[in-house]
Amino acid sequence: MRKPPSEESFEARLAAAKRANAPHGSQGGTQGGSLGTAFRLSADLVSAVVAGAGLGWGLDWLLGTQPWFLLLFFFLGIAAGILNVIRTANAMNAAQQADAAALQILDEDNPGDNPGKDNPDIDSPGKSKQENGLEH
């Protein structure tokens, strides 16, 4: 035993609580989550086009230069929409990677907790190496 039993059980409980909390952020795997992702990306794209066209139309209306600002800002809106989508996608990727890393850390922190039922997603050689590193 590396730790006194009471502390170990507290650690185990803490890790279990953390694990229970973790899936809140990573809804990307579920079906509803991917539907939400799809909706989010498409709304980001379309809304920027609408905002750009609206802005151009408003400028035209103010300055009396009928189609030109609408045309220009429509295309700028498309650019802004693509920028939005790229940003959202980057943020989603970062969140997903952070979640995966957090889960891995949780599993490595807690080798005593049901050793037979390890997560198959995490490759065991690297994990055991790191555990050995921690023990010595």
Next chain:
Amino acid sequence: MSTDTHNPFAHSPMAQFEIQRYIPMEAGGIDVSFTNSSLFMVIALTAITLFLSLSMRRGALVPSRWQSMAELSYEFVANMMRDTVGVSGQKFFPFVFTLFMFVLFTNMLGMVPYAFTVTSHIIVTFALACVVFIGVTVLGFIKHGVGYLNLFVPHGVPKVLLPLIVVIEVISYLSRPISLSVRLFANMMAGHTMLKVFGGFIVMLGFLGGWLPLAFSVAFIGLEILVAFLQAYVFAVLTCIYLNDALHLH
């Protein structure tokens, strides 16, 4: 294709979104009637107030079922804010919590048969999004002064491209309330229309053929409840992200 013609709205999947004036009112030429939409907003607010105040009435150390539900909703929003905004955003917790609970309750009330879904109207979601957008913008200017405009000037852009990039960034910023409101509205309206259409299929196909759409409807109601929660969550999370942008200028 409608089999019944005596009431054109009996089977229309859009009839559920109609606004009905319960108490007609007018103030300065503006229609401010108390409608079914207003009624369900009042119901949602009452339900939230009752839920939170009744469940926290005892304030026991070992929570009861209702108290744990109230604490769960508090912790859910508090954790979300801590993850996205950090400690400095905690003073905006009441705002985000109110927003989250309102959207969640109006979405969930919409799942009750015969109920009206307040968030299926774009004017409601757009008003909510505008409150967030204007509030965040004002907050950014209070916090950073004119320096808040640096939000539109990304680092390391060549001077030649700067006018183009700034315009694109401004459009991207202006698109926030639109995407925020359209996402919630489109989800709720599409989901409820689909439910109504498949409900119509059950009646049309009758006892022999109606079982398949019935099974689909049951599954779809489950998905809709998930969407109702998820969209309230997304609305609150995006509010937090915008708050974060205003508080911590990158």
